[in-house]
Amino acid sequence: MLRLTILLACLVVGSIAVAVPASAAPLMSDNVELVTKLPEAAGAIGARFSPDGKNMYVTAAKGLHVYDVSDPADPQRTGFLPLPHFENEDVDSGNGVVLITNDPSFSTVGMLYVVDVSDPSAPRLRSATPTRLPGAAVRQALGQPGTGNGHIANCIQGCRYAWVTGTAEGISVYDLQNLDAPKFLGTFEMPRRKLRPGENAQDVGPGFTHDVAVDPSGIAWITGEDGTFGYRTDGDPLKPALVYRSDEDVINSGNSGPSLDGASANDYPLDFLHHNSLRTSLALGKRKRPRTTRARMGDVLAVTEEDYARPGCEGQGSVQTWQITGGHNSDGTVKLKMLDMWTTELNELASATGRSPATGNCSAHWFDENRGLLAQGWYDQGVRFMDISNPRDIRQVGYYASTGTFWAAYFAPSDPKREIVYGLDTAGGVDVLRIDRSGKMPTRTEPAAAVRAQLARTRTVAAKSPEWRFACAIPLV
Secondary structure, three states: OHHHHHHHHHHOHHHOOOOOOOOOOOEEOOOEEEEEEEHHHOOEEEEEEOOOOOEEEEEEOOEEEEEEOOOOOOOEEEEEEEOOOOEOOOOEEEOOEEEEEEOHHHHOOEEEEEEEOOOOOOOEEEEEEEEEOOOHHHHHHHOOOOOOOOOEEEEEOOOOEEEEEOOOOOEEEEEOOOOOOOEEEEEEOOOOOOOOOOOOHHHOOOOOEEEEEEOOOOEEEEEEOOEEEEEEOOOOOOOOOEEEEEOOOOOOOOOOOOOOOHHHHOOOOOOOEEEEEEEOOEEOOOOOOOEEOOOOOOOEEEEEEEOOEOHHHOOOEEEEEEEEEEEEOOOOOEEEEEEEEEOOHHHHOOOOOOOOOOOOEOEOOOEEEEOOEEEEEOEOOOEEEEEOOOOOOOEEEEEEEOOOOEEEEEEOOOOOOOOEEEEEEOOOEEEEEEEOOOOOOOOOOOOHHHHHHHHOOOEEEEEEOOOOOOEEEEEEO
C-alpha cells in the first residue's frame, strides 16, 4: 500500500507544498546568487526553449507552463495548460508545438500529447494519442498492443517524427506530419552489448532507452542501459544508421542502487544507465587542451550516468566526458572513449545521513552546457556548475543547494553572457540563478558538513517505476 501511495504521489507531485523553514537559507558559492523564484511551477520536471530563445516551456506534474524569458532574469508566465502527467523529463519542441508523454510504467496508461504553443498566452492541446492502454485483455480486444515506451518523446527531423523512449523495446517511432492524428509506425531495438566471458548471445537482450538528443548535424544521441549511441536521422526513422557507440568494453555492471556496498560503484562509469547527453562545442582531437568549434559540433560529449538510490550517496551517479575517437568498436561503429568522471563531495560519506538514509537521492541528472561550463541538476544536492574546458579534468566551479530537489538546470538562451540559469526544483518550482563567469573560475568545493545539515532539514522518499526503475523524489511535509 505504501508503494502504491508513493506512486500515486508521483502523479500529483505538483499539488504538494513543501514546508521550508524561513531560516533555511540556500548554500551557494560566492560566485552564485539567487535572483528570484517561480513557485507557481512547483513540480517542475523538464524545460525546453522556443527556437528564438524568448519562451521557455516547463512541464510539471500539473501541466505545461509557458514563460516569456526575453528578460532572462525576470521570467513572466504568459500561459498555462492543465495537463496532469508523469514523468516526461525532457520536454521537446518544434514547429510551434511541444511534445509531452505520460509514461505507462507508472500509471499503466501511455499517452503522447501534442500541444500547440504558437500563441504563448494560450497553449492548447492539439492531440492526445494513446500509446498504451491498461490491461492485456483490453489491448487484445481493441487490437492495440501499444508500446511500453513513453518515458520521453523527442523530435526528429524538426518534429516530422517523434522518437519515444523508456524500455527494452528501444525506440517507438511516431509520424507527426498530421499533428492532429500522430501515427504509430513501429519500433527499433538498441544493439546488444558485448558478451562477458562465458555468456551466450541468446541470453543477452537489448538494453532499455532513456533519452534522445539531436545535435546540429542531425546525429541523434540515444542514452540508456548500455551506454550512448549515435544514429543518423536523415533516412528512414525506423531504420536509422548507427554511426557512433560508447566503448563496448564499458559494460553495465548491474550494480545500481540501492546497494549494501555503494562504495563498489564509486569508480565504475556505468552501473544503472547513461541518462542524457549533449555534444559540446569542445574539439579535443589529439591536443592537450581543446579548442572551441561551432555550437555543439565538437568531438567531446558530456554524459550523465544516473544512479540515484544510494544510501549516504556512496556510488552516486556521475557526470562524465567522452570523446569521439578515430577508433572503432568490433561492430564497426566509431568509438567514444571516456575521459573523466566527477561526483560531488558526498560521494565518500561513511554514514547514511541526510534527507533519506534509506534511499539517498543523490545523482547527476539533467544538465546544459555552454562554452565548456555545465549547469546541472543533482537532485537533493542542488545545482552544480562544472568546468569541462579541460575534458580530462572536470572541476566544480560553483554550487547552489537548498532544501529543494533539483532535477535539471538550463542556461537562459536570451542571456548573451549565459550567466542566468534556471534550476528546476520539483518541490519549489524554478529558481532563477546567476553565476559570475567573469575572470578565472577556481575550483570550489561545497562543505560536506554543511550539505548534510541542509539535507537534514527536509526528508524525501524516492519511488521507482515498478517496471523500469526511474526515480520520483517526493517531498515529505
